[in-house]
Amino acid sequence: xxxxxxxxxxxxxxxxxxxxxxxxxxxxxxxxxxxxxxxxxxxxxxxxxxxxxxxxxxxxxxxxxxxxxxxxxxxxxxxxxxxxxxxxxxxxxxxxxxxxxxxxxxxxxxxxxxxxxxxxxxxxxxxxxxxxxxxxxxxxxxxxxxxxxxxxxxxxxxxxxxxxxxxxxxxxxxxxxxxxxxxxxxxxxxxxxxxxxxxxxxxxxxxxxxxxxxxxxxxxxxxxxxxxxxxxxxxxxxxxxxxxxxxxxxxxxxxxxxxxxxxxxxxxxxxxxxxxxxxxxxxxxxxxxxxxxxxxxxxxxxxxxxxxxxxxxxxxxxxxxxxxxxxxxxxxxxxxxxxxxxxxxxxxxxxxxxxxxxxxxxxxxxxxxxxxxxxxxxxxxxxxxxxxxxxxxxxxxxxxxxxxxxxxxxxxxxxxxxxxxxxxxxxxxxxxxxxxxxxxxxxxxxxxxxxxxxxxxxxxxxxxxxxxxxxxxxxxxxx
Amino acid sequence: xxxxxxxxxxxxxxxxxxxxxxxxxxxxxxxxxxxxxxxxxxxxxxxxxxxxxxxxxxxxxxxxxxxxxxxxxxxxxxxxxxxxxxxxxxxxxxxxxxxxxxxxxxxxxxxxxxxxxxxxxxxxxxxxxxxxxxxxxxxxxxxxxxxxxxxxxxxxxxxxxxxxxxxxxxxxxxxxxxxxxxxxxxxxxxxxxxxxxxxxxxxxxxxxxxxxxxxxxxxxxxxxxxxxxxxxxxxxxxxxxxxxxxxxxxx
Ligand SMILES: Nc1ncnc2c1ncn2[C@@H]1O[C@H](COP(=O)(O)OP(=O)(O)O)[C@@H](O)[C@H]1O
Ligand SMILES: [Mg+2]
Numbered sequence: 172x173x174x175x176x177x178x179x180x181x182x183x184x185x186x187x188x189x190x191x192x193x194x195x196x197x198x199x200x201x202x203x204x205x206x207x208x209x210x211x212x213x214x215x216x217x218x219x220x221x222x223x224x225x226x227x228x229x230x231x232x233x234x235x236x237x238x239x240x241x242x243x244x245x246x247x248x249x250x251x252x253x254x255x256x257x258x259x260x261x262x263x264x265x266x267x268x269x270x271x272x273x274x275x276x277x278x279x280x281x282x283x284x285x286x287x288x289x290x291x292x293x294x295x296x297x298x299x300x301x302x303x304x305x306x307x308x309x310x311x312x313x314x315x316x317x318x319x320x321x322x323x324x325x326x327x328x329x330x331x332x333x334x335x336x337x338x339x340x341x342x343x344x345x346x347x348x349x350x351x352x353x354x355x356x357x358x359x360x361x362x363x364x365x366x367x368x369x370x371x372x373x374x375x376x377x378x379x380x381x382x383x384x385x386x387x388x389x390x391x392x393x394x395x396x397x398x399x400x401x402x403x404x405x406x407x408x409x410x411x412x413x414x415x416x417x418x419x420x421x422x423x424x425x426x427x428x429x430x431x432x433x434x435x436x437x438x439x440x441x442x443x444x445x446x447x448x449x450x451x452x453x454x455x456x457x458x459x460x461x462x463x464x465x466x467x468x469x470x471x472x473x474x475x476x477x478x479x480x481x482x483x484x485x486x487x488x489x490x491x492x493x494x495x496x497x498x499x500x501x502x503x504x505x506x507x508x509x510x511x512x513x514x515x516x517x518x519x520x521x522x523x524x525x526x527x528x529x530x531x532x533x534x535x536x537x538x539x540x541x542x543x544x545x546x547x548x549x550x551x552x553x554x555x556x557x558x559x560x561x562x563x564x565x566x567x568x569x570x571x572x573x574x575x576x577x578x579x580x581x582x583x584x585x586x587x588x589x590x591x592x593x594x595x596x597x598x599x600x601x602x603x604x605x606x607x608x609x610x611x612x613x614x615x616x617x618x619x620x621x622x623x624x625x626x627x628x629x630x631x632x633x634x635x636x637x638x639x640x641x642x643x644x645x646x647x648x649x650x
Numbered sequence: 651x652x653x654x655x656x657x658x659x660x661x662x663x664x665x666x667x668x669x670x671x672x673x674x675x676x677x678x679x680x681x682x683x684x685x686x687x688x689x690x691x692x693x694x695x696x697x698x699x700x701x702x703x704x705x706x707x708x709x710x711x712x713x714x715x716x717x718x719x720x721x722x723x724x725x726x727x728x729x730x731x732x733x734x735x736x737x738x739x740x741x742x743x744x745x746x747x748x749x750x751x752x753x754x755x756x757x758x759x760x761x762x763x764x765x766x767x768x769x770x771x772x773x774x775x776x777x778x779x780x781x782x783x784x785x786x787x788x789x790x791x792x793x794x795x796x797x798x799x800x801x802x803x804x805x806x807x808x809x810x811x812x813x814x815x816x817x818x819x820x821x822x823x824x825x826x827x828x829x830x831x832x833x834x835x836x837x838x839x840x841x842x843x844x845x846x847x848x849x850x851x852x853x854x855x856x857x858x859x860x861x862x863x864x865x866x867x868x869x870x871x872x873x874x875x876x877x878x879x880x881x882x883x884x885x886x887x888x889x890x891x892x893x894x895x896x897x898x899x900x901x
Contacts, residue, residue: 208871604721
């Protein structure tokens, strides 16, 4: 991104902080079997899907919410959350952009996501999620020609039940954890991707999420299956309007990389983090996990700048021999934000290899924790892991914590761990300012430099987005 | 262009400059010499506006404007450049990126035409060549892993591009071998012009063999205790600072 852009963004207020007034059909708050039946019926789901949801709900009811993350928040009243909302104007799905609610389009316009342009220029297929249901999917035909399935998970349940039955919950089981169980019971919508054997997906697949309804929980469900020898790069980006109510988000993402496949999953997350007093902001509890079979590769790249609370550990189960797992992360916290994020690399296969690069940036009175687990199972001969955790502090009132867990049950493993904590020094700031660079720009430049190793992993078009979001979040981080 | 009158300044509340007077006119090259700890770097940092360096009395006017009223970046934009004694590293921020931000800001402030990226790259390469730095240094992080001498040459490279009105060079000669010293001197000399003022802060007179100053001042205990022409530097070289300060030299 250009420095001019950075400069503009760092000065701007939280530009995404507005809300539209699209007519919605929203279920009153509260969770029960009836709600799940309603939701499932509304989506005209088959019986087996309803049963799957109900089973998840029963599991969830028996689970305590996790208390071990380095996070502090009031207990969430799950009966104050609304579990279904859908833009009304989309009951008859639009066939093209012209048919889309103009207010909705205006919202995307404000966010700087010109769909028309994306359609024409970038060659990026966009499955736009507005609240809980998919609005429309572009570029479907082109993908279809390649044999790629890219649709909403609701559609996949209708049209590809055999794939859903086989893979949904295969990576993140229904009862995996509290939030995953909740998601499995009430997931609203999300993306489904299937790349056939040997196919290289002809374009980056991208989804923009947006939380709109106050008090509406977001329960996205994403499932990506890369069949043998295939290749896909998936981009996920989010931004949300300014709200006073805390909003709950509990997504589940499952990745399946079959032998020889490669999945690259990139996220830029910029949900409303709350104001300097911690008021408002999104609670983001996400379960992201991939299974890598023989000779396959799964790579997670994330840029996290938003949310009041982030609880997120994109993980890779290195099941197959010679499989590779990667995790590149930038997590920026400011004001009263709390982030507890990291990854798990579970080495099961022989000659498996994982790389973890985590960059935490803390400002204000925020708290930023890296929590990572590297587990080498007894049969994982010659497994290798390299972990690097760097923390950058802006100011004296923020905190950075690193919790690396290493469990090696095979003596042939090679595990390297490096960790650093640094500050944006007065000397660095003075050097920049002495060269005429104003302090805001100087900070953003220094922070961007700190993140470089992660940013270079992002697809080109996404790196710009990442930089932008970082800027918005850095606003006010300087004196 | 620079008028310093009875300047008193503190570093972290400790009085260092104690009534310093100095006038620099366009086109002049001044050398400021003095024993370690006499306040040479303090003077440079006070003029550039570093945090913790406060003017407590007197004034420093740059082109008629009081420097005390300007933020560090405003002083830079006004054409004041400081080549640091200890250039700091900024990991991950490429030299090129850094120069782009600096030049955009300063050139805009000075009403100079904007350089597009092609021009910028061409100019930056030329500047590198002038100080004998490989162009690959433009891609590296600012001072990241540079040797001492490379850092100093990098400072001069930046100075060549920034085209300051007043350049302050703080011990740019220290840690340079004779070849690097000559390279740096050539760079500085190429900037000598009737419009530009240059202040060389140095401990040794060695640099002054290559950049011949118009005036030499001796700083001691926060004041200029003697001023003269270039021959003063030679005299100092022979007799040591003790000759003027009446103390044994510690360095
Ligand atoms: N950050 C600082 N805090 C306290 N004292 C300082 C600081 N920086 C410099 N000084 C003191 O100020 C005096 C002048 O230092 P300096 O200007 O660096 O001298 P010179 O450059 O002539 O060697 C010295 O006594 C030094 O110890
Ligand atoms: Mg000094």
